[in-house]
Amino acid sequence: MSNQSEPAEGVPDPGLGAIMSERRQLIGLAYRLLGSLADAEDVVQETYTRWYAMSPKQQEAIASPGGWLTKVAGRICLDLLGSARVRRENYVGQWIPEPLPHRTDWISGRTGGTTADPADRITLDESITMAFLVVLESMTPAERVALILHDVFRYSFAEVAEIVGRTPAACRQLASSARRRLRTSQAPPTSEARQAAIVRDFKQAWEAKDIDALIGLLDPDVTATGDGGGIVTAALRPVEGDEQVAEHIMDIAVRATGLTILERTVNGRPGLVALQDGVTVAVFAFEMAGDRIRRIWGVRNPEKLRPWATD
Incomplete structure (x- = not known):
């Protein structure tokens, strides 16, 4: 059965390109909010389903289709965050956001939007690091949505309020609270070149089974x-x-024989990937504090390693 909003057979839909061009931003938004690429793709599919469930007349009445899609995707994510917290509390072991390989140009943030204080802005690379995503997990769903939509995707607090269902002033407070959480958790900055060198030294010490060298890092x-x-x-x-x-x-290193360790970009930062018989079995992300490694996240859940299958 054809959807009533679809164009007649053989007639191109003039608005299809514009609507589908929003997909990259919607995926980026949903991934940052949910920490799962699979869930993000489901959110985007549901968002487009709702768009094409409307009649052409209803679609034409929407002044900003991109804004409408973002609003719907944001609300779906907000609903999912509540149920996700329950699922993660029952998760066997520790839950870590799904690691992303280097091919992440589709997760870029909004290029337009209202002007705001640059101090409120989070760089696009920073907003997908594992350290950033882990801190997001400690926030309330409303804090997370307000922070990501305003500071990363540059939506005004008035626009955020429509999605969160609160006043612009309340959304401003939510984003401010979220920023405080980030500031208290952030380590002193380390250059990317230095990070890469530390990760390389870690890899070499691991392969050499040099525990003293590891401790030193x-x-x-x-x-x-x-x-x-x-x-x-x-x-x-x-x-x-x-x-x-x-x-x-x-x-x-002793138990997992036959591992091949590769240096790879993980969520925009230097990381490591472990292969066994050519199959990715683990992805490691790092956070540095000066010249030392402060946090290591190792993801072995096969469901979260699917984007790395062809790495």
Whole structure:
């Protein structure tokens, strides 16, 4: 059965290109909010389903189709965030956002939008790092939506209010609270070149099974968190402390024979990918504190490694 909003057979839909051009932004929005590429794609599909469920007359009455799509996608994400929290509380082990490979040009933020204080802006690269996404997990759904829509995608607080269902002033407060969470969790900046060098040294020490070299690369208060999703073996709780984390890494090196470790960009930052017989079995993201590694996230859940299948 054809959808009533679709053009007649053989007649191109003049608005189709404009509508579908919003897909990249919608995926980027939903991924940042949900931390899952698969969920983001489902959100975008549902958003387009709702658009094409309307009659041509209803569609023509919408002054800004892109704004309408973003509003609908944001509301769907807001609803999903509530149920996602329940699912993640029942998750076997630690839940980590889905890691993204380097091919992430489709997740860029909104290029237009209202002018605002540059201090309120989060760089696009920063907004997809694993460290950033993990902090988002500590926020309320409303805080997360307000922060991402305003600071990353440059929507005004009036526009955000329509999605969140609160006043613009309340949304401004939500974004401010979210920024405070980010500031308290951020490590001192480390240049990307330095990060890459540290990750390379980590890889070499791991391959050489040099525990002293590993300890030298780790912050004394380092934390390593693994996500196996209950499908493969992963530590149920984060491992803390430089010696404990180094021993944990060595244990992986001893037990997982035949691993090939590759340097790759993970969520916009230097990271590592572990292959076994040509198949990606783990992806590692890092956060630095100066010249030491402060946090390590290792994702082994096969469902979250699908984007890496052809890496």
